[in-house]
Amino acid sequence: xxxxxxxxxxxxxxxxxxxxxxxxxxxxxxxxxxxxxxxxxxxxxxxxxxxxxxxxxxxxxxxxxxxxxxxxxxxxxxxxxxxxxxxxxxxxxxxxxxxxxxxxxxxxxxxxxxxxxxxxxxxxxxxxxxxxxxxxxxxxxxxxxxxxxxxxxxxxxxxxxxxxxxxxxxxxxxxxxxxxxxxxxxxxxxxxxxxxxxxxxxxxxxxxxxxxxxxxxxxxxxxxxxxxxxxxxxxxxxxxxxxxxxxxxxxxxxxxxxxxxxxxxxxxxxxxxxxxxxxxxxxxxxxxxxxxxxxxxxxxxxxxxxxxxxxxxxxxxxxxxxxxxx
Amino acid sequence: xxxxxxxxxxxxxxxxxxxxxxxxxxxxxxxxxxxxxxxxxxxxxxxxxxxxxxxxxxxxxxxxxxxxxxxxxxxxxxxxxxxxxxxxxxxxxxxxxxxxxxxxxxxxxxxxxxxxxxxxxxxxxxxxxxxxxxxxxxxxxxxxxxxxxxxxxxxxxxxxxxxxxxxxxxxxxxxxxxxxxxxxxxxxxxxxxxxxxxxxxxxxxxxxxxxxxxxxxxxxxxxxxxxxxxxxxxxxxxxxxxxxxxxxxxxxxxxxxxxx
Numbered sequence: 001x002x003x004x005x006x007x008x009x010x011x012x013x014x015x016x017x018x019x020x021x022x023x024x025x026x027x028x029x030x031x032x033x034x035x036x037x038x039x040x041x042x043x044x045x046x047x048x049x050x051x052x053x054x055x056x057x058x059x060x061x062x063x064x065x066x067x068x069x070x071x072x073x074x075x076x077x078x079x080x081x082x083x084x085x086x087x088x089x090x091x092x093x094x095x096x097x098x099x100x101x102x103x104x105x106x107x108x109x110x111x112x113x114x115x116x117x118x119x120x121x122x123x124x125x126x127x128x129x130x131x132x133x134x135x136x137x138x139x140x141x142x143x144x145x146x147x148x149x150x151x152x153x154x155x156x157x158x159x160x161x162x163x164x165x166x167x168x169x170x171x172x173x174x175x176x177x178x179x180x181x182x183x184x185x186x187x188x189x190x191x192x193x194x195x196x197x198x199x200x201x202x203x204x205x206x207x208x209x210x211x212x213x214x215x216x217x218x219x220x221x222x223x224x225x226x227x228x229x230x231x232x233x234x235x236x237x238x239x240x241x242x243x244x245x246x247x248x249x250x251x252x253x254x255x256x257x258x259x260x261x262x263x264x265x266x267x268x269x270x271x272x273x274x275x276x277x278x279x280x281x282x283x284x285x286x287x288x289x290x291x292x293x294x295x296x297x298x299x300x301x302x303x304x305x306x307x308x309x310x311x312x313x314x315x316x317x318x319x320x321x322x323x324x325x326x
Numbered sequence: 327x328x329x330x331x332x333x334x335x336x337x338x339x340x341x342x343x344x345x346x347x348x349x350x351x352x353x354x355x356x357x358x359x360x361x362x363x364x365x366x367x368x369x370x371x372x373x374x375x376x377x378x379x380x381x382x383x384x385x386x387x388x389x390x391x392x393x394x395x396x397x398x399x400x401x402x403x404x405x406x407x408x409x410x411x412x413x414x415x416x417x418x419x420x421x422x423x424x425x426x427x428x429x430x431x432x433x434x435x436x437x438x439x440x441x442x443x444x445x446x447x448x449x450x451x452x453x454x455x456x457x458x459x460x461x462x463x464x465x466x467x468x469x470x471x472x473x474x475x476x477x478x479x480x481x482x483x484x485x486x487x488x489x490x491x492x493x494x495x496x497x498x499x500x501x502x503x504x505x506x507x508x509x510x511x512x513x514x515x516x517x518x519x520x521x522x523x524x525x526x527x528x529x530x531x532x533x534x535x536x537x538x539x540x541x542x543x544x545x546x547x548x549x550x551x552x553x554x555x556x557x558x559x560x561x562x563x564x565x566x567x568x569x570x571x572x573x574x575x576x577x578x579x580x581x582x583x584x585x586x
Binding site: 078082083084204207208210211213214215217218220221222223224225263268269271 | 375378380399400401402403404405408409411414415416417418419420421424425428429431432434436437439484
């Protein structure tokens, strides 16, 4: 198998652009490519201008950056716990965010208060796992993973409890935090800045991540301060996940499937894998959101359902194909 | 030249409430080949890791070319001391060449990519371990013995002066066992120092000029192979009767035949 094919990053770049254009032109009102060009060319008379610039563009950019955040966080989390089955939510961050958001809803709060509580919940969960998984200087991936999984199921129980005592009228809004939905994300800038910062922070460490994948001992023996690297990985992956959850709830499968997909396509080196995963995660979520808006229009589906329906067959197909090749 | 060495001074190692090694004094110099012998769980691997700076000793110092290991950065150490661990993790896919190239990690700055020279070093290391045609293969498809040879190739690519190996002959068939030990002897003759944990006393007899014996009660002995390896010492070390056998110039040790 060839490693990191040269065409992968350019192809993913192209895919990202195409998915963004498709997302912009598809919806309740179809916008032709010519109209799109006119709007971006500064044509202020076009009827579609406000539809595209004020409604669709923010949502589609949100989708792209959220997907990229999730895929990046998933990649980092998999190295951190040295387990290819890890996803960004494995350490209970989404559970903490959802619990805090549901409590805020129950208290009658909304808007920024809701996002703020979700973010605080995510950070709280992250610090709890961090504190509990580290006893002295001992920090093993297994211990971290177990602590995270137990925390996540704890949050799950709390969420079920809150849902069962909540009034029926607020259940639908609560579902957002559990299934993931981009319908509420209006400004993509927080996600965009976090993504950029995340990439700038972790890309210089990409070669260290390659080595850490081979185990703690190998990493130390090859000159890496692996304890420090793992704390940084934990903080970064958790923070990126928290931002993604605040932006669009807990969207599943992107963070698990995309890193694998990229590895199956030959991107095993993190210097290629990190940007590839970000681009592919963004594209997948834009396409999934476009489908979620149009499949049963005018009704909108939670995007988490679509990411699962799209991601799983592609992933299983690639896994089968690879099993035959090796 | 004489001051370059990896030495332990009054080394005292404890792990899990048990003393593994007390007051160890040892000096490993370039050109020497050392073996560590002892029973299962005696602390051979922990000693190896401690000397590589990967495990904290309770007391004593480790000096690398007269500098305390604690004062050196991990990267500095990794350029001079290399470790071939007992086993490696292959949970994530990577190619054989990518894996061997990881040995260059301590030599590359943060923004540097592997150069043509680095790839050449890795390819030479793969060729010398019989993995020449494997460069593009995924490590998940390798056998146990091939993985061991890849770990050795990674160590060769790292090219440190001090090579620390944890049971290098594990999983290897006789031909590759002989090959890896011969390669290590050549490296020793080129001013490298070798220190390896060994299971087989006879590997130590044939390939090591010095040995460290770790007894189960934490006592240690270090010195020349010829002086330390005898029936009495080894029977005590392994807690079972061991005999020396000779055939012509060759000699080897084996468990005494106690059958009636």
